[in-house]
Amino acid sequence: MTSGEDSIISSYFKPLATDPGAFGLTDDAAVLKADGHDIVINTDAIVEGVHFLATDPADSVARKALRVNLSDLAAKGAVPAGFLLTLALREADPDWLAAFARGLGEDIALYGCPLLGGDTVSTPGPLMISVTAFGRVPAGRMVRRFGAAIGDRVVVSGTIGDAALGLNFLTGGAAKAALGSELSSAAALITRYRFPQPRSTLAQCLRDHASAAMDVSDGLAGDLAKLCAVSGVSAQIEIDAVPLSAPVRVLLERGIVDPEAIVAGGDDYEILCTVPVVAWDAFRRDAQQAGVDVTVIGEIVEGTEPPRFVDARGKAIVLARTSYSHF
Amino acid sequence: MTSGEDSIISSYFKPLATDPGAFGLTDDAAVLKADGHDIVINTDAIVEGVHFLATDPADSVARKALRVNLSDLAAKGAVPAGFLLTLALREADPDWLAAFARGLGEDIALYGCPLLGGDTVSTPGPLMISVTAFGRVPAGRMVRRFGAAIGDRVVVSGTIGDAALGLNFLTGGAAKAALGSELSSAAALITRYRFPQPRSTLAQCLRDHASAAMDVSDGLAGDLAKLCAVSGVSAQIEIDAVPLSAPVRVLLERGIVDPEAIVAGGDDYEILCTVPVVAWDAFRRDAQQAGVDVTVIGEIVEGTEPPRFVDARGKAIVLARTSYSHF
Numbered sequence: 001m002t003s004g005e006d007s008i009i010s011s012y013f014k015p016l017a018t019d020p021g022a023f024g025l026t027d028d029a030a031v032l033k034a035d036g037h038d039i040v041i042n043t044d045a046i047v048e049g050v051h052f053l054a055t056d057p058a059d060s061v062a063r064k065a066l067r068v069n070l071s072d073l074a075a076k077g078a079v080p081a082g083f084l085l086t087l088a089l090r091e092a093d094p095d096w097l098a099a100f101a102r103g104l105g106e107d108i109a110l111y112g113c114p115l116l117g118g119d120t121v122s123t124p125g126p127l128m129i130s131v132t133a134f135g136r137v138p139a140g141r142m143v144r145r146f147g148a149a150i151g152d153r154v155v156v157s158g159t160i161g162d163a164a165l166g167l168n169f170l171t172g173g174a175a176k177a178a179l180g181s182e183l184s185s186a187a188a189l190i191t192r193y194r195f196p197q198p199r200s201t202l203a204q205c206l207r208d209h210a211s212a213a214m215d216v217s218d219g220l221a222g223d224l225a226k227l228c229a230v231s232g233v234s235a236q237i238e239i240d241a242v243p244l245s246a247p248v249r250v251l252l253e254r255g256i257v258d259p260e261a262i263v264a265g266g267d268d269y270e271i272l273c274t275v276p277v278v279a280w281d282a283f284r285r286d287a288q289q290a291g292v293d294v295t296v297i298g299e300i301v302e303g304t305e306p307p308r309f310v311d312a313r314g315k316a317i318v319l320a321r322t323s324y325s326h327f
Numbered sequence: 328m329t330s331g332e333d334s335i336i337s338s339y340f341k342p343l344a345t346d347p348g349a350f351g352l353t354d355d356a357a358v359l360k361a362d363g364h365d366i367v368i369n370t371d372a373i374v375e376g377v378h379f380l381a382t383d384p385a386d387s388v389a390r391k392a393l394r395v396n397l398s399d400l401a402a403k404g405a406v407p408a409g410f411l412l413t414l415a416l417r418e419a420d421p422d423w424l425a426a427f428a429r430g431l432g433e434d435i436a437l438y439g440c441p442l443l444g445g446d447t448v449s450t451p452g453p454l455m456i457s458v459t460a461f462g463r464v465p466a467g468r469m470v471r472r473f474g475a476a477i478g479d480r481v482v483v484s485g486t487i488g489d490a491a492l493g494l495n496f497l498t499g500g501a502a503k504a505a506l507g508s509e510l511s512s513a514a515a516l517i518t519r520y521r522f523p524q525p526r527s528t529l530a531q532c533l534r535d536h537a538s539a540a541m542d543v544s545d546g547l548a549g550d551l552a553k554l555c556a557v558s559g560v561s562a563q564i565e566i567d568a569v570p571l572s573a574p575v576r577v578l579l580e581r582g583i584v585d586p587e588a589i590v591a592g593g594d595d596y597e598i599l600c601t602v603p604v605v606a607w608d609a610f611r612r613d614a615q616q617a618g619v620d621v622t623v624i625g626e627i628v629e630g631t632e633p634p635r636f637v638d639a640r641g642k643a644i645v646l647a648r649t650s651y652s653h654f
Contacts, residue, residue: 006553023471023473026472026473026553026557027403027471027472027473027541027557028369028399028402028403028472028541028542029367029368029369029399029400029403029405029462029469030367030368030369031365031366031367031368031469032365032366032368033365033466034361034362034363034364034365034366034466035361036361036363037361038358038359038360038361039358039359039361039366040356040357040358041356041357041358041359041411041443041444041459041461042355042356042357042444043411043413043444043445043446043459044446045413045415045446045448045457046448047415047448047449047450047452049451050448050449050450050451051448072355072356073356075355076354076355076356078356084368084370084459086370086372086413086457088372088374088455116368117368117369117370118370119370119371119372119457121372121373121374121377121378122374122377123374123377123452123453123455124376124377124452124453125374125450125451125452125453125455126450126451126452128415128450128452128455130372130413130446130457132368132370132411132459134368135356139360139361142356142358144350144354145353145354145355146350146353146354214354214355215355226333226353230353230354
């Protein structure tokens, strides 16, 4: 006699759980073998209607759930070791589950992060996917938010604001009206919203050279404020130095969105880190070899106030909000 | 500028996160230090209206969320090392959160299992609490579901059926009508439903003597079937040997509930294990020293069919269902 959740697990997820520590999903627990590395642990949940849209394809939902966690591991300098998946489902829809498992399987292979176990439960509410991801770092070498020092360069990977404007487009915001006929620009932004690009290749570079790091998930301004608060410092950021993609730059130049929508929007899943001046050349070289663009956007300064964003003339820009908040 | 979830974390959960690996909940990730032990990982989620009732007190919900995971760690022979907490909340109700955090803090101290991190998100749906728990075992020593051998004794800890009948009482089932005026019996059953008792003290005894083990969460009959299937064996269980508390025995003898409600009810969070005959005396002695009652309920036999439950005359009892199913 096989229950519904057992059937879901064996049909869709057992084929993905090939790591020996997963025991083929036939046990109550998984094992990470002792091998002298510290285990870095992160968990992030995504909720339908909050972190993703009911209209998002199932395979993109699976990939987003995993990738937002892989982004954290990368920021901490960790190499993926595996993950647990908790699925809260209203119903067991075979088409949705098959697409979800296919997307997940592709990312498991892409990022070398095996499925180790999980839990599948029913809920009368919205879909929720919670992933707990494990990574390994040499003992004592996790990159912390703590550690930014006065004079360090403030650096981000990739470009900022794309995902927030992709969501703005999908939900019929100003970006939709402005980009309605520019399909390639719209598609680029939507792709960034649906498919975060965890900077896994940057992990060792961060371990070797960064004084502090985190990923940008809730908004650059708010996340930088958290890093600075833990490190006991402040920062000055040149807003014109924040790296933007072509579609975001166009929307900004046309006045469709303001800088706040970009630096407080969230869902970027880029790396935010601080790098001592003496380490910058080595950091930039190693990042280039890892295939990741990195940009200096400002400097760590003394103080306990939130980071200052300034324009080209050095004038402070007041941000009404700095990040996404759930409550 | 502090967001709502940051405020929840710092008010209610930061005081509970005293382990150095939690970094005071100021980082994106936690660390389990390398110390030569394997890390056993388990995750179980509980959903309002499915695994607990909206009327259950917040402190009991917190304790249940943690304890169902500690129960798994105990069954795997692992010593708790810490846990992550994912909370999906409709609203940030200070009274509910304070009671939740108080209950959680008491269990953190009771079981020596520190809070390492987590995620707090908003949901328009029911409350959901997902816990991922970590335990340590000597390298290669996790107790598996796999390993039961023909002739091994089938053993359970404590008593079976209490929690299922506690839920039956709370939801106005037959137990409510029968026990309406027997308040101490009703309270005992409800307590078992709301406060699982993880058998953490039995972990080493299981590592030392059991051939296979799991905890009983979905129902004794169904869970034993899973253990047998993975081990490639079957079992014969004497239904009269299944240990019952006084209130459950009364309800059974009065014909208020049938044996199926007891062996398929679930939420027991007792240990189900198999013990080779030669190890039984040592197992019973160590369990006694651990303060846990253990009872032999049957024997592992050859075969691939689901376990047979028989009455005192050896007649097979047909179970229409063997466990709780979500779908």
